[in-house]
Amino acid sequence: MNINFEYDNVSASDRLEALATEKINKLVNKYDFIVRADVFFEAENTSDDETGRKTKIQLSAPGPRLFAEESKEKFEISLAEVINQLDRQLQKRKGKMKTY
Template sequence: MTVNFQYVNTDVSEALSTYIQERLDKLANKYEFLISAQVYIKHNDKNHDAGKICNIELSLPGPRLFATSNEHTYELAVNQTISDLKRQLEKRKEIYKVY
């Protein structure tokens, strides 16, 4: 699965990119129908409580899946976003089951 990263209003972080890549590789191993992922890491200065935003869009057969979260740290935002995507993937996997 190919993963494209875009950092908006924040510095590029190799450690964060590696962390996200590892988490998405686990998803790709479990759900073999994933094609690619677009990851957007954003920083919002106006929101002092959170402001660390992670958007992930997964490309797969059928409609794309999208999840976003806004947390205190980027790691928490990534974990929450991937958790939301797992829930959506479980629903989508039911469609692809062969009876």
């Protein structure tokens, strides 16, 4: 399983990478068909205090790629929201997969 990190207007953070890796690995343990994850952390220039720290994750798995993004006041909160969105998408994908 390969995880790539990209930062836009944000300095690289080992703590954020460790947190994202931990959460993605939980998804990989639950859904073994995930091949790769691309994680993007972006700081937006907004006037709203409740947004501005955007996290995007793209997962490669059989079928179309899965994608989720969320913008909150902290990266940790947006990361948790994105993981929840991807978990729901993966549950649907697993339900549609056929076993032969």
